[in-house]
Amino acid sequence: MDTMAKSPELQNKKLGIISYGAGNIFSLTAALDRLSINYELIKHAEDFDAFDRYIIPGVGHAGAAMAKLEASGMVEKIKNTKKPVLGICVGMQLLTSFSEEGNVNLLGITDQNTRLFPDDLHLKIPHTGWNSVQFSSGNELFRNIENGTFFYFVHSYFIEFNHTFTVAFADYGLKFSAALRKNNYYGVQFHPEKSGEAGELLLKNFSEI
Helix, strand or coil: CCHHHHCHHHHHCCEEEECCCCCCHHHHHHHHHHCCCCEEEECCHHHHHHCCEEEECCCCCHHHHHHHHHHHCCHHHHHHCCCCEEEECHHHHCCCCEECCCCEECCCCCCCEEEECCHHHCCCCCEEEEEECEECCCCHHHCCCCCCCEEEEEECEEEECCCCCEEEEEECCCEEEEEEEECCEEEECCCHHHCHHHHHHHHHHHHCC
16 A cells, blocks of 8 residues: 555644653653644554655663564664654663663664663662753753753663763763764664753754754
8 A cells, every 4th residue: 555645644644653662652742742743643654755854753672662662563663764753761872782671682873782770879869950061062952051051860671881982971870872963873872852941942943853
């Protein structure tokens, strides 16, 4: 069946949210609604190509999220697209190569691992709440956002800091990747949809990349 015949409205939707059963879709869509950003949920692989940018949301267990993503049939679509992709929280972790949460191989977009915060930090896990994010100038995701701005985090696992892929970092007993980029792939460990004005500006910036 022709995809556009089945879903004629998809042609007019620029932003596709990959709906694979592992994300807090409501908070994200509420933020996009406030910003008047057009979006559509992508539930079937055959609808993937109708969009010109994508968000991978995600909360919970990285291993379970990867299994659900594989079941959706969209893994190869995500890995092969040249269009902008933004992973949020677990969605960002899925862009890495491996997670200790479930000891699972992930999409492998970046050569980084997702690791559990170690006990010897003597800090409360999960890392929950507002934390300052540091980034360099010229970062298009953070355009018009002040360096050191606080964003909202909820995570027990972190992505290793890597000079090649890390475009913003935060500190919680150790320095970790708060945002990453490789080519057309972007990721943020924090929740922009729960981070007030700065978070909504980041979503707007992504919608304009």
